[in-house]
Amino acid sequence: MCFEAKRLLKLALGPVLMLTSAVALAYGPEVNQVNMAPGATDVGEQIYDLHMLIFWICTIIGLGVFGVMFYSIIYHRKSKGAVASHFHESTKVEIAWTVVPFLILIGMAVPATSTLLEVYDNDDAELDILVTGYQWKWKYEYISEDGENVTFFSNLRTPQSEIRNTQPKGEHYLLEVDEPLVIPVNTKVRFLITANDVIHSWWVPELAVKRDAIPGFINEAWTRVTTEGVYRGQCAELCGKDHGFMPIVVNVVSSEAYGQWLGDKQVEAAAIRELMAQTFTLDQLMERGEGVYARACLACHGANGEGGVGKAIAGSPIATGDVGPHLEIGINGVPGSAMQAFGGQLNDVDMAAVITYQRNAFGNNMGDMIQPIDVYNHKKG
Amino acid sequence: MGDHHHGPAKGLSRWLFTTNHKDIGTMYLWFSFAMFILGGTFAMIIRAELFQPGLQLVEPAFFNQMTTLHGLVMVFGAIMPSFVGLANWLIPMMIGAPDMALPRMNNWSFWILPPTFLLLASTLFMEGGAPAAGWTFYAPLSTTYAGPSVTFFIFCIHVLGLSSIMGSINIIATVMNMRAPGMTYMKMPLFVWTWLITAFLLVAVMPVLAGCVTMMLMDVHFGTSFFSAAGGGDPVLFQHVFWFFGHPEVYIIILPAFGVVSQIIPAFSRKPLFGYDSMVYATASIAFLSFIVWAHHMYTVGMPVAGELFFMYATMLIAVPTGVKVFNWVTTMWRGSLSFETPMLFSIGFLVLFTIGGFTGLMLSIAPSDFQYHDTYFVVAHFHYVMVAGAVFSMSAAIYFWLPKWCGRMYNETMGKTHFWISFVGFNLAFFPQHFVGLAGMPRRIPDYALQFADFNMLSSIGAFIYGLSQILFLYNVIATIVAGKPVSDPKVWDGAEGLEWTIPTPAPYHTFETPPKIDPAHAHS
Structure with missing residues (x-):
């Protein structure tokens, strides 16, 4: 009282x-x-x-x-x-x-x-980052003049159990991601903002940036953060079912720490490239696939493949049919529907793992395996 | 026809086939109240889900259907038809006309509404659910990514537009042709003026909305790409077209409310309206400006800076005529002889809360600050201050003010005042904290939110429930008045009321002004 x-x-x-x-x-x-x-x-x-x-x-x-x-x-x-x-x-x-x-x-x-x-003064930026809105996550691509671009997706990290009230909510409930954007302090960073599907809006209040992410168009915005720290924001434009669940976290660090981080990301990318040449066992693929599924598929297809916005995967004719059409949908999506083309979102290892997982989980029992090379070959046509 | 004083037909056919402006006005008012309850129910579901962080009652997809339908039903089903109902009842009585100019069209413009909203509400039971892209239904979320209900929604918008255009043409024709001799334009009551200007706005922008949804229809079913960049179209085009309709639309909602309080404040101040001429000019200026400010809803889409500046300056200008109106109302009260019956309380509530909404509107007009406000709860708070405390409060005031005239019975004053105070407290509790969470960073249209916003959201939900419940008291009071209110027979009802509608007997007979009244040429506007 x-x-x-x-x-x-x-x-x-x-x-x-x-x-x-x-x-x-x-x-x-x-x-x-x-x-x-x-x-x-x-x-x-x-x-x-x-x-x-x-x-x-x-x-x-x-x-x-x-x-x-x-x-x-x-x-x-x-x-x-x-x-x-x-x-x-x-x-x-x-x-x-x-x-x-x-x-x-x-x-x-x-x-x-x-x-x-x-x-509106977007000139003289020292760093360009391409921000792409997806239903319901953000993709960040560091555009580099020499060497390869660093690219990754940033997903909501808050587990469903917190959202569904079966577990206590953490301090940064709904404002936490699996992989934050990292930028250097006191540097003019230009964001090139676009979207893959519907209109989103990239907003971090303390960075004073809110710009709509519009499919087919690229908007510009910039920031120069003067204090190191973790800054949190959210998608500001209604973008469908999980509009409230695509936060933005920006980690502002010193130039040295940024350089270190970027180097690590490049090493990581090289490691993935190496993995792509490997052959995996079913167990390895299943384990990796479960994580990828939770990140990329669960929101629409359900925790048990029961469907939702997307079709059911458990017992579906695609997941229990030929590998070809299954890969095709995973990589290129279904045009005109909510099923996106994941070929550009997942690397070949993750794609192979998640397709394998879908074919061997939720009571689907195909027993077959897809290797990264299969994904690579499918993309090549 | 030998008998010119026949009363209404009996039974259902009276309402189905009526061409009487009073009957049609009554139907519009009851229908809009029913829609107000429906849209309010959706709002209660929204606030119940937002009572606490986490998902408790509804799924996010359904939540989006609720916010969408709440907006659509309140704007197109509750507020707009309620003012058309008021116009039907009052405009002929205020200008000394026997009826509306186009009575059969009047009947039709009402009767196409109920089936349309039935159709819209029925989409809730379709596979994929009701439309869920917000009442602003931005493409491509509302086209490529929408469920099958979008086609039904487009059809509904077309029919609602048809109804509004017919209603507006009727009002324009009535005001221009059926004024009693001597009732010059500058003698018309301000309510008639504001509706005349509103009707022109409606005729101008409803076809734009029709064009907008037709392009959606083509994109969804006929393979065009008006709003899809992949086919050479532009999603931002949708927003330009929508807001070219949408911004005048918000003035369509608020101008008749201005008219209502301009009748009521002088009546209970026992003093003529201050600055009648400037009120008319201010209304016309607001209407004109409403056509050149649409893109202030789109500051964040990435317009060139020149466009951004133009829309910012034009939007800021609206503060001038709006300010003139507020100053005129306050000056009307100055050195009056004030009393505070329920209509006056709601009008003062309107004045205070609408002014607050006007201030936040001015803040929103500043483009750089709007980057922080846009699409947050700050905007939600702003437009509920002007839509609910503006339009809905003035509508409550109007019902209490004219109901005794219409039915010859007085409402229960204590209950009316109680309704006002509960509404006032509930409304502010619901919407004032939304300014805070918006500024702190809570986006609108989300079914769940960060823990930092929890306390204010709970307050907001409690306020919303209180405001919602107070409407049941209102409904009870109105029904009790019609059925068993204390009879009144004085034509004036209120000692300070001025205007032709207060010269006819109370209750207003089924047919009025079959011979035009004499207007005293020396008498100023009412």
Whole structure:
């Protein structure tokens, strides 16, 4: 009881405290945060200042208007014997309250314009990252002038058990991913933003970037983060069933740490290339396939292959039929449906593993194996 | 026809075949209330799921159907038809006309609505469920990636558009041709003015929406690629076309509400409306501006900076005529002789909360800040302050204000005031915290959210349930008034009310102004 009362009091006082102290926030939203985060970029701070400027102007005008109104409500009551005046027009007053707000608006437009021009200044970026929205995950591709691009997908890491309330929810519930975007601090990073299926919107509040990811078009946005840390955001444009489950995590690190990380990623990519030449046992494929399935297929086809947005895999004619059509759907998808082309999303090892898994799990018992070379050959035609 | 004073037909045929503006107005109002309850039920499901983090009651796919249908039913089924109902009842009585200019079309424009919403609601039971791409149904989520129900949805939008266009033509024809002699344009009550301007907006933009959904239909069934980049189209084109309809649409919803409070505030201030002429010009300015600001809903799509600046400046300009209106209402109250019956309470509630919604609207107009607000709960809070506290509060005010005139019985004042205060508290509890979670980073249209947003979401849900329940009190009060309210017979009902509708007997007879009234040429507008 007492605890509840305290909590409610905190809730009620929170807005007042927050607005007066304007605490700098990093690391995602705070509990019961009531105001915009000033963020960790210069542009973010400008936007925050602009937001507060307009807020205070509106507050002052509001106090004036409501002050006059409540004065009338209190003192000009019929029950207090107030007698109505009959004035009903004044050209001078009308002109005044047309011109004065217009001048205030010009005062707002000046800083708004300069901030907007800065947001749009995409030139001279030191690092380009291609961000692609998928239903319901993000793909990041580091575009490199020399050597190979580093590419990976970033999926929600929160387990279904937390979402379905069978396990306690973690601190970063719904705002955690399996593999975050990593960028160096104090570096102008340009994002080239697009989508593979429907429109998404890439938004990290503290980076002050929100840009729609539109299939067939590439949008630009940029950031220069001044403080190292982990920043969290979400897809902002309704993109279907799991719109609420495709978060963004950006890890801002020192230039050295970034270089180290990039090197590791390149080594990892080379290792995958080597794996592609190998032959696996059924057990190895099944084990890898289970993980890939959870990442790439489960959202639509269900934890037990029972189907959902997608068709059932358990007992399906495709998963229990010829390998060719099964591979074809996995790699190239079904055009015009929600089944995406996973050929570009999964490497050949993962594709081989997940197809094998689908053919040998959920009561499907085909006993056959698909090796990375089979995937490679299918892609070649 | 020998008997010019015949009453209504008996039984069901009275309602099916009626061409009487009062009957049609009544049907519109009851229908819109039914849709308000349906759309409200969807809202209750949304708020129940959002009561706590985690998925408890519904699946994400169904949640999206709820947000979509809630928006569609509230906009097209509840708010718009309710104001058409009000227009049907009041415009002929306010301008001294015997009926609407096109009574048979009037009947049809109402009767195509119920089957359309039945069809729309029935998509909930289709395989793949109801439309789930939001009430703004952006392509390609609503085309390539939509279920089979999208075709039914497109058909529904076409019919609703047809109904709105017919209703608007009727209002334009009535106002332009059927004013009593001496009722010049600048003597018309402001409610008539706002509806005349609204009707022109509707006639202008409903065909644009029809074009938009027709392109969707072609993309879904006939292999065109209007909205698909793969075939040479552009998903952003959809948004431009949609919002060319959609932005005027929000003024279509709010302008008649402006008209309503412009009638009620003077009545309970016992003082003429301040700045009538400037109110008319401000309404016309808002209507004009509504055509050139559509892309402020699309600041994040990646428009060139010149376009972004144009739409930002144009949007900011709307604050000027809107400000004029608010200042005029407040000045009307200044040095009046105020009393606070239920219609006045709802009008003052409108004034305060709509102004707050106007302020957040101004904040949203600033493009760089909008990058942080866009598609968050801040936007949800903003448009509920203007749509619910704006349009719905003014509608409640209108019902309490004119119901005694219509049925000759007075509502229960205590119950009316209770309805207001519960609504007011519930509404603010529901929507004020949404500003906070939006600014803190909670996107709209998500079925589940991070733990940091939990407390405010719970408050918001509690507020929404309170607001929802208060409508049951409203329904009870209205029915109790019609059935057994205290009879009133004074034509004026309210001592401060001005206008032709208050010169006819109470309750308003089935036929009014069969001979045009005399308008005192010296008398200003009402």
